Amino acid sequence: MNIASFRITIKLLLWVLLLAVATLWTYWGSLENGFVWDSIEYVINHFFWISSLSTDNIIWMFLSLEVANWHPLTWISWALDYEIFGGLTAWGFHLSSNILHTVNSVLIFFLTLVLFGLNQPATSGFPFRSDNNALIAAFLAALLFAIHPQHVESVAWIAERKDLLFMFFLLLSTFAYVRYVTGVDRAKNRWFNTTLLLYLLALLSKPMAVTFPVVLLLLDFYPLRRTQFTAPGNHFIRQQSIYKLVREKLPFFLLSIALILITLFAQQEALSSRPFHLKLLNAFNSIIFYLTQLSVPLNFSPLYPYFVEIDESITWKALVPLLAALGITVAALIAWAKGRHAWLVAWLFYLVTLSPVLGLIQVGQQGSADRYAYLPTLPVYLFVGAGVLLILNNATLRKKAILFLAILPVIFFLSDKTRQQIQVWKSPQSLWAHAVKYNPENVGARHNLGIAHLNQEEYEEAAFYFGENVNSRTKPVVSLAWRALSYLYLDRFEDALADYSKLSESTEPLTEVNLDPNCVYYNSAWAYAKSGMFIKSRDFFDKVNKDSKLGASAADWINWLESDDPEKGPPETNEDLPGFCTKLFRSRAEYYGEG
Numbered sequence: 001m002n003i004a005s006f007r008i009t010i011k012l013l014l015w016v017l018l019l020a021v022a023t024l025w026t027y028w029g030s031l032e033n034g035f036v037w038d039s040i041e042y043v044i045n046h047f048f049w050i051s052s053l054s055t056d057n058i059i060w061m062f063l064s065l066e067v068a069n070w071h072p073l074t075w076i077s078w079a080l081d082y083e084i085f086g087g088l089t090a091w092g093f094h095l096s097s098n099i100l101h102t103v104n105s106v107l108i109f110f111l112t113l114v115l116f117g118l119n120q121p122a123t124s125g126f127p128f129r130s131d132n133n134a135l136i137a138a139f140l141a142a143l144l145f146a147i148h149p150q151h152v153e154s155v156a157w158i159a160e161r162k163d164l165l166f167m168f169f170l171l172l173s174t175f176a177y178v179r180y181v182t183g184v185d186r187a188k189n190r191w192f193n194t195t196l197l198l199y200l201l202a203l204l205s206k207p208m209a210v211t212f213p214v215v216l217l218l219l220d221f222y223p224l225r226r227t228q229f230t231a232p233g234n235h236f237i238r239q240q241s242i243y244k245l246v247r248e249k250l251p252f253f254l255l256s257i258a259l260i261l262i263t264l265f266a267q268q269e270a271l272s273s274r275p276f277h278l279k280l281l282n283a284f285n286s287i288i289f290y291l292t293q294l295s296v297p298l299n300f301s302p303l304y305p306y307f308v309e310i311d312e313s314i315t316w317k318a319l320v321p322l323l324a325a326l327g328i329t330v331a332a333l334i335a336w337a338k339g340r341h342a343w344l345v346a347w348l349f350y351l352v353t354l355s356p357v358l359g360l361i362q363v364g365q366q367g368s369a370d371r372y373a374y375l376p377t378l379p380v381y382l383f384v385g386a387g388v389l390l391i392l393n394n395a396t397l398r399k400k401a402i403l404f405l406a407i408l409p410v411i412f413f414l415s416d417k418t419r420q421q422i423q424v425w426k427s428p429q430s431l432w433a434h435a436v437k438y439n440p441e442n443v444g445a446r447h448n449l450g451i452a453h454l455n456q457e458e459y460e461e462a463a464f465y466f467g468e469n470v471n472s473r474t475k476p477v478v479s480l481a482w483r484a485l486s487y488l489y490l491d492r493f494e495d496a497l498a499d500y501s502k503l504s505e506s507t508e509p510l511t512e513v514n515l516d517p518n519c520v521y522y523n524s525a526w527a528y529a530k531s532g533m534f535i536k537s538r539d540f541f542d543k544v545n546k547d548s549k550l551g552a553s554a555a556d557w558i559n560w561l562e563s564d565d566p567e568k569g570p571p572e573t574n575e576d577l578p579g580f581c582t583k584l585f586r587s588r589a590e591y592y593g594e595g
Helices: 003-026 028-032 038-044 055-063 072-084 090-118 132-147 149-156 158-182 188-203 207-221 242-248 250-266 276-295 316-337 341-357 378-394 397-424 428-438 443-455 459-469 476-489 493-505 517-530 534-543 551-563
Strands: none
Touching (some): 003 028, 003 132, 003 397, 028 090, 038 158, 072 090, 072 158, 090 149, 132 378, 149 276, 158 188, 158 207, 188 207, 188 250, 207 242, 207 250, 207 341, 242 250, 276 316, 276 341, 341 378, 378 397, 397 428, 443 476, 459 476, 476 493, 476 517, 493 517, 517 534, 534 551
16 A cells, blocks of 8 residues: 555545544434334334344244334344343444444445546546545535434434345445446456345345335436436446346346335235325325425424325315425426436435335325435435535635535534434333424324323323324224223223223224224223122123133133122232233234334
């Protein structure tokens, strides 16, 4: 290594170190956070499968479609956390996520330098710029990505390890692809196979990676300029026909198709039945929403409402996102016609990578989610880097100083906002209290806040939030069942029986919302027994299916009622007799909320 190369290496290491320190410092507060929302289902409720990397467990990880997803590498990453940090240690799982996000930010730093290199004629080898202006611009682009609060959900929520992993492998795959395209040596085919392998690892981390073959085609147009639609930028890159470029990606498309089929099979029971026109309006709203949240990062929520609900009228305001998206598309096409190819490619990259989560095939009840923006918004940060580089290349020392003075407050603001948002994800109570504050009418947020209070034995608060949903249009039966359970914990038997009476009168069959009727009968009988109404208690115990899990318990109660003196009433404590039923639902979705 000569002196010049040594100096460049040292500069790169210093910039990487500074970026890593800034990222880890910003997310340091997440180490005090616990397991929230789907993290409880993924990690705690599946601790047996992640407690070791035995052959049986690894086979399960590759065959499991738990929680309506297929992501074996994500399961493996949690298993590694379990092994390294000695069990279900929340701070260890968060530390791994923080490190992965830091590594992704560093990769974006290098990716920006590579893109800068592709925009200048290369003499030989891998395109890469390492002059001071390029290093500063790339650092700022990566730093903004690293500390932006829009990414808190992907980093501070353990369940979203999927985002971090698939982004990591896609970034590495992009580097390998650029090396393949710019290579002229015997290793060229090896780099193509490396690209394909890394893409497969991304798919094994999160199905959202399925759009990557289209992304590679977009990169062929610009900045690689492999088609005749753009002038050659690097004489080491040969231009080819569209047909050959598409044929080249066939292995990638085949992997994508396989993953799409697996994902549709895994999520078929979770698909939403909303009308397509509402899904379409919500999709256009999401397209603009994520860019708005990126540009004005003030209000974030773990559960955003659907853009237009089924019983709402469609006004002209509902068409504003559609018109905005069309306007951006027209502007990008005009820019392409004027030779500014980056704008259209960046816009298409955003739309393509966002397409799997736009809700046209809707899973769950959320209208949008911050985690969906982790990859699609990448071009925005690259554009920031390109803009800063352009300014630095043409600015005087005074203008450079003004630029840095203008950027510093933005960096401090984003970092502070991110640290605040991390605290939102500290516990289930803080998470859902924030969601309810963001949108007090959000039924899902109120439900999940009620569940959080119930789990912490805060039964009065739980009953209040379930009560807020009793008259909602979204499964009021579910809220009644949970409020009745809260009343049982509070020994408010009369209130509980009133709710159970409403459940029995409901026109919505209990089985349609996965509510176990035997649990309802059993708890009604239990409340009547506690209230000294033994005849009614016996009637409801008789309704419990004797072949159900609660059948034997109901029989025990009946025997007890028949053998004891009804005048004395049930004893205050009797360890031989079971308590009430707490497992109301047969489905996890009603317990943990829609994810």
